[in-house]
Amino acid sequence: MNSTCPYCGVGCGVKVTPQPSGAFQVEGDTQHPANQGRLCVKGAALGETLGHQGRLLYPQVNGQRVSWDEALQQVASDLQQIIDNYGAQAVAFYASGQLLTEDYYVANKLMKGFIGVGNIDTNSRLCMASAVVGYKRAFGADAVPCCYDDFDHSDLVILVGSNAAWAHPVAYQRLVAAKKQRPDMQVVVIDPRRTATCDLADLHLPLRPGSDAALFNGLLHWLSQHQAIDSSMLPQLDGVEAALAAAQPWDSRAVAEFCQLEQAQVEAFYQRVVASHNLLTLYCMGINQSGSGSDKCNAIINVHLLSGKIGRAGSGPFSLTGQPNAMGGREVGGLANQLAAHMNFEPDDIDRLQRFWHSDRVARQPGLKAVELFQAIERGEVKAVWIMGTNPAVSLPDGHRVAQALARCDKVIVSDVSQHTDTTAWADILLPAQGWGEKNGTVTNSERRISRQRGFVAAAGEARPDWWILAEVAKRMGFADAFSWQHPADIFREHAALSGFENHGTRAFDISGLAQLTNAQWDALQPLQWPVNAQYPQGCARLFSERTFFHANGKARLLPISPRLPVAQVSAGWPLMMNTGRIRDQWHTMTRTGSVPRLMQHHNQPFVEIHPQDARQHQINEGDLVRVQSATGWLVVRAQLSGGQQRGSVFVPMHWTRQFAAQANVDLLVSAHLCPESGQPESKQTPVRLRRWHSDWQGELFLRDTVTVTDIRALWWARTPYPAATRYTLAADGDPQQWLSRQFDLSELTLQYADGQGMFRRVLGWQSGELVLAFYADGVRPQLDEAFIAAAFSQPVQTAQHRHALLAGYAAQSEAKGRTVCSCFGVGEQQIVAAIASGCVTPEALGKKLQCGTNCGSCIPELKQLITRSEIIQPG
Ligand code: SF4
Numbered sequence: 001m002n003s004t005c006p007y008c009g010v011g012c013g014v015k016v017t018p019q020p021s022g023a024f025q026v027e028g029d030t031q032h033p034a035n036q037g038r039l040c041v042k043g044a045a046l047g048e049t050l051g052h053q054g055r056l057l058y059p060q061v062n063g064q065r066v067s068w069d070e071a072l073q074q075v076a077s078d079l080q081q082i083i084d085n086y087g088a089q090a091v092a093f094y095a096s097g098q099l100l101t102e103d104y105y106v107a108n109k110l111m112k113g114f115i116g117v118g119n120i121d122t123n124s125r126l127c128m129a130s131a132v133v134g135y136k137r138a139f140g141a142d143a144v145p146c147c148y149d150d151f152d153h154s155d156l157v158i159l160v161g162s163n164a165a166w167a168h169p170v171a172y173q174r175l176v177a178a179k180k181q182r183p184d185m186q187v188v189v190i191d192p193r194r195t196a197t198c199d200l201a202d203l204h205l206p207l208r209p210g211s212d213a214a215l216f217n218g219l220l221h222w223l224s225q226h227q228a229i230d231s232s233m234l235p236q237l238d239g240v241e242a243a244l245a246a247a248q249p250w251d252s253r254a255v256a257e258f259c260q261l262e263q264a265q266v267e268a269f270y271q272r273v274v275a276s277h278n279l280l281t282l283y284c285m286g287i288n289q290s291g292s293g294s295d296k297c298n299a300i301i302n303v304h305l306l307s308g309k310i311g312r313a314g315s316g317p318f319s320l321t322g323q324p325n326a327m328g329g330r331e332v333g334g335l336a337n338q339l340a341a342h343m344n345f346e347p348d349d350i351d352r353l354q355r356f357w358h359s360d361r362v363a364r365q366p367g368l369k370a371v372e373l374f375q376a377i378e379r380g381e382v383k384a385v386w387i388m389g390t391n392p393a394v395s396l397p398d399g400h401r402v403a404q405a406l407a408r409c410d411k412v413i414v415s416d417v418s419q420h421t422d423t424t425a426w427a428d429i430l431l432p433a434q435g436w437g438e439k440n441g442t443v444t445n446s447e448r449r450i451s452r453q454r455g456f457v458a459a460a461g462e463a464r465p466d467w468w469i470l471a472e473v474a475k476r477m478g479f480a481d482a483f484s485w486q487h488p489a490d491i492f493r494e495h496a497a498l499s500g501f502e503n504h505g506t507r508a509f510d511i512s513g514l515a516q517l518t519n520a521q522w523d524a525l526q527p528l529q530w531p532v533n534a535q536y537p538q539g540c541a542r543l544f545s546e547r548t549f550f551h552a553n554g555k556a557r558l559l560p561i562s563p564r565l566p567v568a569q570v571s572a573g574w575p576l577m578m579n580t581g582r583i584r585d586q587w588h589t590m591t592r593t594g595s596v597p598r599l600m601q602h603h604n605q606p607f608v609e610i611h612p613q614d615a616r617q618h619q620i621n622e623g624d625l626v627r628v629q630s631a632t633g634w635l636v637v638r639a640q641l642s643g644g645q646q647r648g649s650v651f652v653p654m655h656w657t658r659q660f661a662a663q664a665n666v667d668l669l670v671s672a673h674l675c676p677e678s679g680q681p682e683s684k685q686t687p688v689r690l691r692r693w694h695s696d697w698q699g700e701l702f703l704r705d706t707v708t709v710t711d712i713r714a715l716w717w718a719r720t721p722y723p724a725a726t727r728y729t730l731a732a733d734g735d736p737q738q739w740l741s742r743q744f745d746l747s748e749l750t751l752q753y754a755d756g757q758g759m760f761r762r763v764l765g766w767q768s769g770e771l772v773l774a775f776y777a778d779g780v781r782p783q784l785d786e787a788f789i790a791a792a793f794s795q796p797v798q799t800a801q802h803r804h805a806l807l808a809g810y811a812a813q814s815e816a817k818g819r820t821v822c823s824c825f826g827v828g829e830q831q832i833v834a835a836i837a838s839g840c841v842t843p844e845a846l847g848k849k850l851q852c853g854t855n856c857g858s859c860i861p862e863l864k865q866l867i868t869r870s871e872i873i874q875p876g
Helices: 068-086 101-115 129-139 148-152 169-181 196-200 212-225 231-236 240-247 252-259 263-275 293-307 326-332 347-357 370-378 399-408 466-476 488-500 519-523 612-617 736-743 786-791 800-808 829-837 843-850 860-873
Strands: 002-004 013-018 024-028 091-095 120-122 156-160 186-190 203-205 279-283 316-319 384-388 411-416 429-432 441-444 449-453 576-581 607-610 625-629 634-641 649-653 686-692 697-704 716-722 725-732 750-755 761-767 770-778 820-822
Touching: 002 449, 068 091, 068 384, 068 411, 068 429, 068 466, 091 101, 091 370, 101 120, 101 326, 101 347, 101 441, 101 466, 101 488, 120 370, 129 293, 129 316, 148 169, 156 263, 169 196, 186 196, 186 263, 196 860, 203 263, 212 240, 212 252, 212 263, 212 293, 231 293, 240 293, 252 263, 279 293, 293 316, 326 441, 326 488, 370 399, 441 488, 488 519, 607 612, 607 625, 612 634, 697 736, 697 786, 725 786, 736 761, 736 770, 750 800, 761 800, 786 800, 820 829, 820 860, 829 843, 829 860, 843 860
Parallel strands: 091 120, 091 384, 156 186, 156 279, 186 203, 279 316, 384 411, 411 429, 576 649, 607 634
Antiparallel strands: 002 013, 013 024, 441 449, 576 686, 607 649, 625 634, 625 686, 697 725, 697 770, 716 725, 750 761, 761 770
C-alpha cells in the first residue's frame, strides 16, 4: 500500500508493508517524485506510531462518553443556539494543515458557505500565511512556481530562514545529492544561527535576526547597478520603478551595517547571484514568521522577477511549507481571508460560489485570522470554537491569553486523535478523529503535488474521518442537501469541479481535469502537480514559463519594500533575542513523534542553545537548568552551549508541551506581534533574559509502563518514553527520599537503597522479580547510563551484579553510548567520539564502523561537527 508521510511539507511517498507480527514496515516509495525512495527518521518511524496508546477513542461530552449521534447532535445544537442568540460571527472553526484536503473542503464549505461567515482559520496561519501574501501580491495568485527537480538544475541555491536539514530533511538530502552530482552548484545559507543546513553551504551569512529584507533589497539595487536585470522581463512587470526606488538607499555598505555582516560578505553573495544563470531561493519560517514576513517574501520575489530567474528549470522563489497539507488548505480556502478554490471576497467570486454551492449564505467578508480569533474568544465575542487536529494552547503566541480564552469560551469543541493534549484539556466536547494510516484522502506538498494518503488499518475505537464528522454536523444543522457525500472521492470531485468552475485561466488553482475521476481512479491517483486541466492533463511541474501571471493584466508586480527590524528589540532588561524552531526528530507538539522512544533520544529534554560567551556572562554551564523569561512568560530548559549560536541570540525548540515537560512551552514567551498583511506572528524574535535555575536536587525516575502517573509533583520535570518504561527527569526542593515517598505508594514494592552524602539517593523498586521503579537523585544532575537503566525494564535482571550496577546507574563493563546522534541505528555521541579517536575521521568511515548516517543521512552534519570538534581538541 502506498501513502504519504503526514509530517512536513516535503510530502514524501511511503510504502507500507504489513508484517507477520501485525506491525507495519514503512519505507520510502521509490516511485514517488517528491522523495524517490528517501525518508527521514520521522517518516521511517511511522510504523511505530500506529498503536492506540493515548488515542481519543470515543466521543465525549463534558467528560462523559456518549454515542456519536448524541455528540453530533450536541455540537449542532450548541452551534445553532449560539448563532441564534448572538449571530453567526459568534462561532468559529480553527483547523489544521494536518487535515486532508477533503476534510478541509468540508470545514470551509460549512463555515463560509452555509453558516455564512469567514471565521475559519488554520494553524497554517502560523506557518506560511506570509508566503501566501507574497505570492498573491507578486503573481496575483498563491502559486509556488518551482518544484524539487529544480534542485538538479540550479547554479545557485539560497536557503534563507530555513534549517532544511532538520525541518525538511528529505528536501535537504536531495540538495546534498544535487551538489554531489554537480559540485559547482553553489549553496548560500542565510541564517543568524550556524545550523546543520550550513554543512552544505559554500557561503553562510549569519545576519542580524530579522534583517533579511534589507539583504534582498540591497540585492535588487545591486542587480540594477550591475546590468543584471533581465530586460526581456520588463514588459511583464509592474512596479519596477517604485521597487528600485525603495531599494536605492541599500548599497552594500548600508546593507552590511543594517544586517551586521561584513561588506565583503554581502558583495560576495551579490556577485554569486549575478553570476548565476539559474537561481533558486528556498525560504521558510525564518522569513514567514515575522512582523514584516510578507514584505520579506516580496523582497525575495522582487529579485527573481527583475533578474528573470523564474519560470525555468532551476530558478524561482520556492516557499517550503511546514505542514503536510498547508497547501491543500490554501486550495480549499482554509485561511479566513480566502474563499474556496483560490477565490477572494470579491463580489464575482461570492456570486460564483453561491451558484456552485446553491447557497445564498456565502460569507461576504473575511473572518478572523488565528491570533485575532483567539483574542475575540477572550473578549467573549466568539462564543463557540471548533478546533480540528491542532493544539493552539501550545502553538499560538501569548500562550497564557490563549488558555484564558479557552477557559472563558462558552463552547470548546475539539476533534483530535489524542485524548490528552494541552488543548483537549479545555474541551467541552471531544470528537475522536481518524489518524494517519486510518484516514483516506489527498494532501498537497510544497511543490503543488497532490498525493494520496491511504487508510490501511482499522480506526482506533470509534474514530471517524473529519469530513464525516463535519458533514454529519452540517446535516443536523439543516444543510443535508449540500453535505450528503458517501465517500471522500465525492468531495474531491466537487472540489476539483469548483476549481474549474468559470475559471477560464483566471485562477491558478485548477484541477478540473480530475473532476470526473471514478472512485477507483481517485483511489489509485498517482502524485501529480497542479494545475491539472485541459491544458495540462498530466499536471505541470513549473509555473510562469510563459511569463504570464494572474493579475488582471497578466503581469507580475514588484513591491517597494522598506525593511523593518523585529517589532520587539533587545534592551538592557531583555538582552538576548530568542529564536524558536524545530528539531530534527520531532514534529509539532509531539503528539505522534513523542510516543516513539528512538525519536526522543536525539533531544530528550527541552533546551536552550546559547553561545558559550553569553553562557559564561550569565554564569551558566552546559547542562544547567535555565529559566528563560520574556515580557509575557517563562520556561525552564536545559542549557546547551553551541558556537553555532550567534552571540546575543538563543534558540529554544517549539515542541514541548505540558504533556512532556512541566514548564517548557515556548509560546508562553512569544508575543502576538503580527505581520499586518498576513496576520502571521513574529515567532522568531522575542527578547528574553536568562538565569540559572536552582533546585535542591536533580534526579531521574524510571517507571515501568504499568505504573500510572497522573501528576508529577516536582518543581520541574520532563518525560521521555522508552520501550516498557517512562523516564522522568526531575528537579525539586526538599529531601529526595521524602519526595519519592510522597509521590508513590512504595509499600507494595521490594526496595533496594543506596544513600550517600547530601542529596545522593538511589532506590530500586521490585515487584515479583521485575524492576518497577529506579530513582536516582543528587545535588547536581546524576551522571547515568540511561540506556542501560531503561533496558532493565524490558529484559530480565538476573544477577546480583546486575542489580548492583543498576543501583549505581551504570554498567561497570559497558561502554556508555551517550546522547543519541543517529536515531536510525541508535548510535550515541560517546560511541562516535570513541570511533573518531580510533581513526574514523570521515562520515563514511564512521558509517562503516557504526552504521551511523547510512540510512536517512539526517545526522551527517552532526557527525561532521563531532569530527571537527575532535580535530580542534587534538590538533594534528
Ligand atoms: Fe516525512 Fe518530511 Fe521526513 Fe519526508 S522529510 S519523511 S515528509 S517528515
